[in-house]
Amino acid sequence: MKARMQELLGLLTLVVERVRAANERSERAEARAEQMSVLLDALSDENAALRTELDQAEAAASEAQAAIRALQDQVDAGSRLAEALEARSAEAELRIHRAADALGLAAAGSPLPAGEVPGTSLALH
Template sequence: MSARTDTLLALLSRVVDHVRAANARAERAEAAAREGESRLAVTEATVRRLREELGAQARACAAAEARAVEANLRICQAAEALGFAAAGEAGAPPAAEAPARLH
């Protein structure tokens, strides 16, 4: 073989090595991209689930607040029916007249 052929074979060998290395890097990048996509899908599912839980908790909180308002209204109505004024007003009975326990 001539020197020129040896040089061309050496260059070709370097090109092949370079292409192999580039292919290996591309395969690693593709695997990392697939893993990232998988993690993104899991994260999106988690976000959807957490949003659903948050919505359910917000609805439960609103329902509890509505029940508290209704209970407060019934307490005030019961107090008025018993002749008591709202808490802190002058019409409240003295401690001796107030029943020991209200249900």
């Protein structure tokens, strides 16, 4: 019977050691899980901050695109206005030359020195 008690005591000691080892592994796993949880929280916070930065950058890009479109519209309108003014200027100069011809005030040949192109009329400004 004593031998049986010794055997049971040995088995009980083995069970206690295995339970202790399992508890230690469990504690280490819980500590790692806690560390991972802290890291996940930090990553989540960083992700939220990056999302905010991205949203702000996208909003700024959208505003910049709108400003670029508005500026391009202004440039296009300015170009159309310049073309219209140049056409009016050329037409006015042509009328002036015709009127001068009709009044007999035009000199023989070109009214402008050789190679010179009629400029924008100052009367339009």
